[in-house]
Amino acid sequence: MRLVTADQAGALQAAADTAPVDTAPSVRAIRSFVRGRRRRAWEDVYAVGFAIVVALIYLSDLLSDPLSRLGPASGRAAGQAAGQAASQAVAGAALVIGVAAGLLMLVQAFGPLALSPADSSWLLLSPLDRRSLLRRPTATVAAVAALTGLLGGVLALTMAGPYLHHGSLALPASWLVLSAVGGAGIFLAVVFAAALAQPHPRWRARLRRSCAAVMVIALVGAVAGERWTGLSDAITTEFARTTTGTLGVVAAVSVALAALAGALGWLTLRRFPASVLRADSTRTGTALMAAAFLNVPLLTWIAEDNHWRGRLLTSRRWPGLPPAMALAWADWRRLGRRPALLTVLAASALVPALAGAAITGKPHGVTIAAALLAGGIVSGLHGTAATRRDTNDQTLRRMLGVDPAAALLARAALPALLAAAWLTLALTLLAATGVLSGWLWPLLGLAAGPGVAAAALRMARTAPINPADQGPNLAIGATPPWLISRVLSVIVGLIGAFPALRAVQAGHLHAGTFTAQLPLSAIVLGGYLFIASSLSP
Numbered sequence: 001m002r003l004v005t006a007d008q009a010g011a012l013q014a015a016a017d018t019a020p021v022d023t024a025p026s027v028r029a030i031r032s033f034v035r036g037r038r039r040r041a042w043e044d045v046y047a048v049g050f051a052i053v054v055a056l057i058y059l060s061d062l063l064s065d066p067l068s069r070l071g072p073a074s075g076r077a078a079g080q081a082a083g084q085a086a087s088q089a090v091a092g093a094a095l096v097i098g099v100a101a102g103l104l105m106l107v108q109a110f111g112p113l114a115l116s117p118a119d120s121s122w123l124l125l126s127p128l129d130r131r132s133l134l135r136r137p138t139a140t141v142a143a144v145a146a147l148t149g150l151l152g153g154v155l156a157l158t159m160a161g162p163y164l165h166h167g168s169l170a171l172p173a174s175w176l177v178l179s180a181v182g183g184a185g186i187f188l189a190v191v192f193a194a195a196l197a198q199p200h201p202r203w204r205a206r207l208r209r210s211c212a213a214v215m216v217i218a219l220v221g222a223v224a225g226e227r228w229t230g231l232s233d234a235i236t237t238e239f240a241r242t243t244t245g246t247l248g249v250v251a252a253v254s255v256a257l258a259a260l261a262g263a264l265g266w267l268t269l270r271r272f273p274a275s276v277l278r279a280d281s282t283r284t285g286t287a288l289m290a291a292a293f294l295n296v297p298l299l300t301w302i303a304e305d306n307h308w309r310g311r312l313l314t315s316r317r318w319p320g321l322p323p324a325m326a327l328a329w330a331d332w333r334r335l336g337r338r339p340a341l342l343t344v345l346a347a348s349a350l351v352p353a354l355a356g357a358a359i360t361g362k363p364h365g366v367t368i369a370a371a372l373l374a375g376g377i378v379s380g381l382h383g384t385a386a387t388r389r390d391t392n393d394q395t396l397r398r399m400l401g402v403d404p405a406a407a408l409l410a411r412a413a414l415p416a417l418l419a420a421a422w423l424t425l426a427l428t429l430l431a432a433t434g435v436l437s438g439w440l441w442p443l444l445g446l447a448a449g450p451g452v453a454a455a456a457l458r459m460a461r462t463a464p465i466n467p468a469d470q471g472p473n474l475a476i477g478a479t480p481p482w483l484i485s486r487v488l489s490v491i492v493g494l495i496g497a498f499p500a501l502r503a504v505q506a507g508h509l510h511a512g513t514f515t516a517q518l519p520l521s522a523i524v525l526g527g528y529l530f531i532a533s534s535l536s537p
Contacts, residue, residue, distance in 0.1 A: 026128075092159030105212060116281070120278050131266075148187055153180045154176065174244060346425060348375060348378075351371055351375065373452065424449070444509065459490075492524065499520060
């Protein structure tokens, strides 16, 4: 029999204490471990807190005017201009519904369930409980959806506020609470339904089409109500029949549907497919990074990659055009293969008309002008894909031996055409709905299109965003060069379309506006092309 000394016994006991324990890993333990070793600087906490405070200030200022419609004075104002108030109420409610449907479509495009890049790379494929891993993103999505729906429900109530009064009395507080609960419940129910449909492509497509149909019906109904007062009167008559019981039933049904969809979603989390979750997490992480740095071209590249992945293109002959136009023909062919993109651009021309119908007071003209400028620039950017490619890599242009000035001039035609067409359509809708008086406004859109296209071209030819490049220290702090360049591009568009935007903001059109806009658009676009061609290598 072999004796064990005291030193050996102590060593054996220490080995037993330090031996690995065969227990299943816990998501909570892993997150606690990571959280304990993460050091967050006070500057980050201060920046987040300051951003939240600023957002709350702007949100309160934005909601002050709509919430004032719930007071007794709004009923008297509605009585003074019944027709105008009716169309405004219908347009405002439709705008809220359309924006909500658009947000739901955006949520479906990126999930709604997604993990952070680190979790999708390291924890998703590990032997962890899938439901425990998805508990945090599910709670985050639910909280954001509830807050968004709450705000949407309150805004929808405020738009119909003048037609929900009994006499000159203001709405009771219970209506505000019930509308907020109903909006949150509806939004949660749709988001949970999207989570259920996330692993199934057909279900996702059907839900996306349903949201798109709701958005189109709401926007078209709002524009039609602006033109035909009978439709607005019929809708506002239904508003007037709203009671506390009606709002209570809507709130109860929406909460029940949200609870049912949430329970079904919670049951399916344990067997949620990792492949779908990993793909959506990658797309969401890239999109959030691009949005944080205002890198819109990266978002468009993501959309293009998702569209063309797995598709085959038919081979065609090289067009019999001059070399510069043949090089620019790629953008024309791209739009020809994407008719849905042109449809979305055409539908977005309704936004300025809805904004002009739903918003009154001082922000009325400024909001319409800002929407026109933003829409014109975005429309022009959809014709600059090849320009962005050549900015990053000029190998193809040099290999074909095309002069850079001629190539830039040829590629400026499509953005100018898209911007002019979108502005013309938007101004036509503004005139048709009565927001702007007169039918000469569409001609002003044709004249302002080339000036706005200069901003789109300049934005497309800026250098790629580099988050590590902080730039010079200005009065507002370290400003990245990419941010300065994009702000300057917007200023170029503002200068190029200033007479048109000034006329829209004032609501009056004169002959001098055309006299100023036509040469200004030519000078801004021609001057930019001349300067950019001179600086091209």
